[in-house]
Amino acid sequence: MTSDDSSRVDPALLAGNRCTAADYAARHFAWSVQDRVGTITLNRPERKNPLTFDSYAELRDLFSRLKHADDVKAIVVAGAGDNFCSGGDVHEIIGPLVRLKAPELLMFTRMTGDLVKAMRHCPQPVVAAIDGVCAGAGAIIAMASDLRVGTLRSKTAFLFNRVGLAGCDMGACAMLPRIIGQGRASELLYTGRSMSGDEAQQWGFFNRVCAPEAVLQDAQSLAREIANGPTFANGITKTMLHQEWDMGIDQAIEAEAQAQALCMLTEDFSRAYHAFVEKRRPTFEGN
Structure with a gap:
């Protein structure tokens, strides 16, 4: 933050x-x-x-x-x-x-x-x-x-x-x-x-x-x-890896859709896009 x-x-x-x-x-x-x-x-x-x-x-x-x-x-x-x-x-x-x-x-x-x-x-x-x-x-x-x-x-x-x-x-x-x-x-x-x-x-x-x-x-x-990566998104990944053990494939796909939409709201997602456009490595801050 x-x-x-x-x-x-x-x-x-x-x-x-x-x-x-x-x-x-x-x-x-x-x-x-x-x-x-x-x-x-x-x-x-x-x-x-x-x-x-x-x-x-x-x-x-x-x-x-x-x-x-x-x-x-x-x-x-x-x-x-x-x-x-x-x-x-x-x-x-x-x-x-x-x-x-x-x-x-x-x-x-x-x-x-x-x-x-x-x-x-x-x-x-x-x-x-x-x-x-x-x-x-x-x-x-x-x-x-x-x-x-x-x-x-x-x-x-x-x-x-x-x-x-x-x-x-x-x-x-x-x-x-x-x-x-x-x-x-x-x-x-x-x-x-x-x-x-x-x-x-x-x-x-x-x-x-x-x-x-x-x-x-x-x-x-x-x-x-x-x-040094997108740590908020990494935390979401860990959560989904854990939670999806108990999910069917349809439930898992929907849960990942919601999780990914949440990650798309982060500044790290925006940073990655601008870094790609500017041909440089992104610097993630975990927010």
């Missing part, structure tokens, strides 16, 4: 629906913003970056905040060291869970599901930078991202059945088949085996493959490219 736009909008409306995220102080992972790209780094490398009750909740809350943030236009999720994320911490999550009753267990599983919902509902495209171990909830975070940059040495495992649980965790049975196909997803969810980096590339789980030392840089470069 430009300063001219802000002057036309009631400040009370902006105050209730806009916030900043660059100044957010993360407690249970690293968070930084550069060039309108926010980077979440799971930073417990000595344990292969496992999640805890605290980090689950904070990730959920940060992605919920990003829904209203106007200073961040794309997100990268990465792991510190040579691994992405080993899933829920065995000692800090799995151990305590076996002592809980049903109400508290449901509280936990709903919290983890709410993280995926928040990732899917924030308008910023999310790019996962995947190297090394990407397992359990870590594999889910990678799956819930919009794009994935990976390495051939990575190992992605939806290993829930290895600990006596169903593969239907945090939306896996709905989302994974749409990414790699029903048969391949079924194999991974029934067996809990690792998907190699080569398989992830061939099956379309990874959008790009690069050297381990370049995975974060390449993911941030892709996120920066998206952040």
Whole structure:
């Protein structure tokens, strides 16, 4: 939103629906913003970056905040060291869970599901930078991202059945088949085996493959490219990609007609037209 736009909008409306995220102080992972790209780094490398009750909740809350943030236009999720994320911490999550009753267990599983919902509902495209171990909830975070940059040495495992649980965790049975196909997803969810980096590339789980030392840089470069595009329109695209899973083709075409008409009202659409006429690249501002 430009300063001219802000002057036309009631400040009370902006105050209730806009916030900043660059100044957010993360407690249970690293968070930084550069060039309108926010980077979440799971930073417990000595344990292969496992999640805890605290980090689950904070990730959920940060992605919920990003829904209203106007200073961040794309997100990268990465792991510190040579691994992405080993899933829920065995000692800090799995151990305590076996002592809980049903109400508290449901509280936990709903919290983890709410993280995926928040990732899917924030308008910023999310790019996962995947190297090394990407397992359990870590594999889910990678799956819930919009794009994935990976390495051939990575190992992605939806290993829930290895600990006596169903593969239907945090939306896996709905989302994974749409990414790699029903048969391949079924194999991974029934067996809990690792998907190699080569398989992830061939099956379309990874959008790009690069050297381990370049995975974060390449993911941030892709996120920066998206952040420099028509970000309002990108947010609409993300919304439609998510919503159209439940639509028939006629309903989807009508929904896209309405969405595209809305995008045609933006200044970015006008900027793109004038740039084309003037034979130059457009500079998008997200409004």
